[in-house]
Amino acid sequence: MKALVLAGGSGTRLRPITHTSAKQLVPVANKPVLFYGLEAIAEAGITELGLVVGDTHAEIEAAVGDGSAFGLRATYLRQEAPLGLAHGVLIAREFLGDEDFVMYLGDNFIVGGISELVGRFARERPAAQIMLTKVADPRQFGVAELDAEGRVIGLEEKPERPKSDLALVGVYLFSPAVHDAVAELKPSWRGELEITDAIQWLIEAGLRVESSLVSGYWKDTGNVTDMLEVNRLVLESVERSVGGRVDAGSELIGRVVVEPGAVVESSRVVGPAIIGAGALVRDSYVGPFTSIGAACTVTGSEIEYSIVLPRASIAGVGRIEASLIGHDVEVTPAPNTPRAHRLVLGDHSKVQISS
Known part of the structure; x- marks a missing residue:
């Protein structure tokens, strides 16, 4: 299994900090938030890392280097503009080959790591596996709809009228089947290739998409309030x-x-x-x-x-x-x-x- 970490976003919600710094390198307890994700990937036994980078590529490459400090081998994949999470998968096609992979958003913070998630995926072999968490305002996230038995039957990106309060956490596991889905996508109303649309394609193609609720703590550190809360949590330990x-x-x-x-x-x-x-x-x-x-x-x-x-x-x-x-x-x-x-x-x- 390989890892694909998306670190190309512009971080508009953290401006003015991100006018001059990559949002993934803003520190939590004096360590860039990106590093926590890289450590979790290495702890899960993954060694091959693809980093999707954008305008802040030089800063991220200087911080991560060849990945050896984390026990990883890093390959950098340039994205000309933040055109959606599925676009990150699209430009990583050659790097990923025909292997399973975990996609990790570089500004997300998850307590407890991803080793259990990766192990479950390896055992059960669905086409995709997503993590969900209950949120107060699901309109800000990708939202999953489950049937009575808890299976994923639908996904929407930042819906005006959410069908549930279950938001997608920024960690996904995919089999190579997702490449067929991504190849069929058209830009959404936001002008992006949405990973939720790719997962929906898999569902409609009759492929199995599994989900699990986050049992630990998760935060998208995209704004100041969340950065301070994650800093508090890390300092607690x-x-x-x-x-x-x-x-x-x-x-x-x-x-x-x-x-x-x-x-x-x-x-x-x-x-x-x-x-x-x-x-x-x-x-x-x-x-x-x-x-x-x-x-x-x-x-x-x-x-x-x-x-x-x-x-x-x-x-x-x-x-x-x-x-x-x-x-x-x-x-x-x-x-x-x-x-x-x-x-x-x-x-x-x-x-x-x-x-």
Whole structure:
């Protein structure tokens, strides 16, 4: 079995961060969300990886390399535009050959990995196997309709009137039969080749499509709220580790990670939280569910439930909450600050905030 990871989307819901960065590389607990998926693929025993990339290909290729760091062999497949999930399968036809494959959306996060899913597919050999989860607003997702016995009988992409509350999770398993389906597709009303249409083709052709409900946690990290929630979830599982320097005037409470080269001075850090390599936290408070990236500086400030990307600087700010702050951002005081600030800042931003 091979793996096909789609990492070519533009990430419009995470702008302005994704104006300058690939959405799949936005970090969760100081590790790109894409890496969690690659690790899950390797843990399932898969070694051949095809990465569908777009305009951010150089950044993704630099981060993943040849895949050997994950126990994978990576092949890069260029997509000229994000023309749909099924289009990713179409351009990967030569790479995939006649083998079964798992398709994994690079900005999805699934707790528990995919090993059980892959094992079930290998045993039962359906034409396709999908994962479903109940959602509050299925209009934002591909939606599955099941019969009384739980078999998949229909799929729709972002329907105005959903027939169920079961959304497709961004992990799919396919036999080579899907290539015949993809070859027959026409662009949808969105101008894309929809993977839901390909699966529907398989159903109408009389082929077996199996489904399973996600038993663990799943998130599409396509917006700031979901990124912060996944960051919270991952930090819940970290173990305390102090590889950097913490002075006697500082207090670390609970599960705090201070990575090598980081310095914490005259500060209070309440876990779960992570202070990245080479970062400086001085005269500050870092609260729970906060990830401070590598080489960041936080001085005379308070921050909680936030993600700060590498090399950002936060100085003299009263309080920041529920924020995603990009690479090389500068946050400094300005007159008449409110008690708390909620920020979504793109890379290289400069923001003045009163203290």
